[in-house]
Amino acid sequence: MLFGTIVGSLADKHGRKRASMTYCITYILSCITKHSPQYKILMVGRILGGIATSLLFSAFESWLVAEHNKRGFEQQWLSLTFSEAIFLGNGLVAILAGLFGNLLVDTLALGPVAPFDASSCLLAIGMAIILSSWTENYGDPSESKDLLTQFRGAAVAIASDEKIALLGAIQSLFEGSMYTFVFLWTPALSPNGEDIPHGFVFATFMLSSMLGSSFASRLLGRASIRVEGYMQTVFLISSASLLLPFITSFMVAPTEKGGSISFAGCIQMLGFCVFEACVGLFWPSIMKMRSQYIPEEARSTIMNFFRIPLNISVCIVLYNVDAFPISIMFGMCAIFLFIASLLQRRLLVVAESSWPLEKVRELETEPLNNI
Template identity: 30%
Template sequence: MDFYSASLVAFCTLDAILFHQTRRRECPRELPMEEGKLANPEGLKIARAFQRRFLVGYTLVVGADWLQGPHIYATYKYEKGFPEELVALLYATGFIASAISAAFVGQLADDRGRRALCHVYCLLNICSCMMMHSKSLFLSFLGRVFGGIATTLLFSVFEAWMIAEHHDLGLDNSVLPLNTVFENMTLVSSTVAIVSGIAGDAFVQAVGNREWPFALSALSTVAATIWIKAYWAENYGAGAGIEQQQTGLGRGVRTILADKRILAVGIASCCFEGAMYLFVFFWSPALKSARLRSGSEAELPFGMIFASFMCAMMAGAIIFSCQSGVPSTEGATSGLLMAMLVASASLSCAVLLDSERALFLAFVSFESCVGAYFPVMGFLKSELVGDDVRGSVYSLLRLPLNVFVVGAHSLAREGDDHRNNVFLTLAGLLVVASLVCKATLA
């Protein structure tokens, strides 16, 4: 068994052990007892039904996202034959559309309904996937615009709907802590990423065309549309109406600027998620360069490496859930600081290491931090942002993130020196963000 196969088996085994131990430990908390009887049987029933309703829909939409993600570049480059510069421009178009849409889609969700905007996401994603089957340059750019807007919706309105529904149902920490839902979201995303990656690759091998995973993605989105329509209730921000729409952007901006804690969380999300998005573009050439320096020209098993990263992400989420204990802002802040500092150290080590295996392990460490980051960031935002402006604030927090990523890509250059400079810059920004959060949140 080669190194990457052995690593994947080891990470899968570790995840299975951690998951089993976590479930055993959480059983008493999931079933609160009072004098030998369930303390709140009706609340537990509602909580379980709520998680099932949300997580099934969430699984379908993130599955659709993961099915297409690994094949976008290859489809443009090899199936359509677009030159490298045009592919880069298509990617930039998606990020720009995402940045622009961040200014208004959250307010639309608060005013018109979060479930309604979830349906808009489904429609845009289906259109984007269908346009991947066309060789038209215009439709390719239009598809990236739709895809960029859909990405903003995916990472804002679904979470906003879930938190508002949790509050509307009157669920509390004794029945279903919000951080448990966030942890389960990360576990679902990691698991679905692994399954979707394997299924997408198998489908490409079977039909000999990289465009067909987008058809599977569209099919998964159709299923999500049906599920959301059938099982999700609508919820809104406070004061929904036309007159509120006119000042929605201002309300969201004022909310962020008026609370230093929300601003600090925004800085942290921009730096960490920006590092994550840039890492996606740089990890494969970094490992390839390390292999070439060792004298080998053999092809890297990218699918297996990606699966290992997702296992590490899952392990990070599980380990954080074991260490976090009773959910609190203080505990979440400590987890966020730890995730950012370890991620910074991992990216710094990636610059110093020449060995391919050591570099891979540094990247695994970074991905485990990603797994810990998402549930803790989700919990912090749920505590700091009110339901009345949640959609607006969540989408606005993605605006600087997308601007940052577009700016970084516009400066992209070939070669190890540029990539190392990017890693060091990101490591420094994570340290700065951790200091800001330490001063503001701790």
């Protein structure tokens, strides 16, 4: 929240290509620290990891949107690129990375740090590709603007444009629930020490996410379907799916210690797969909305602003994870997602009021044109 937000926001002024290369360097250094058992060095690695994560979720997307617009490509292609990135990157590559990491640790017996070393090699390759093939682009490269001025400008943009503020709140609510789910799904499926196949479950989640992103590409590929509209339904479905652990805690009797996954666990597993499909829908859709509403000159800075309440909420949840039952934590996430659906409805209303009349008529007549 602290270091990542500051460094990530420098991308607008000093260049998105340079920031993307900085991501590779900082994460390589973070991976190297895993070889040390000393807490101080590991903490430095986490600081570097926080900086790298902030750059990962802002610099690359900002570079892509700016480069796409600079080359005059069709806006519809941007949506398809986002969908393919989530399908291949967050889905297929995530599964392959997990299998490869398992191969290094278990099959080849290279130790638990081996996946971090492999990551460093891949990051070095990625940095070489960025260095050799990317052009640089900026938000506002004005030398007169220091970091504080950038933050002030981003805060003014968020406060003065309701669409940006709503988008930031929606993103924080959904991603906060998503990261809470990442921490809690394992104890939720095995509350009594049940023996569950974690690798298979993770692969199933990733497949569900891939299906969601594939469906998103179809929705984003049709100009008559508004991303602001269908995302309301996505948030409602995701809210219902994370409400299942809360419901099953009252309706299904607890099982004995050990054994395989329980009946309640199977029901929750189904809901978690639905939630992961919603995650697959969420990423390309939120990227599309960010490309529409966030101003180019402060894109990275504003995107990192959105991550501040997200990181605060995750810290609060983790700090109090033992204070409440897991079912209550999932119930809170369901409430957050329901609020996100209400905010999404408001975003649709505000966005429609600002659209030009010609755009509305175009969307209304497109089905007739297709016929």
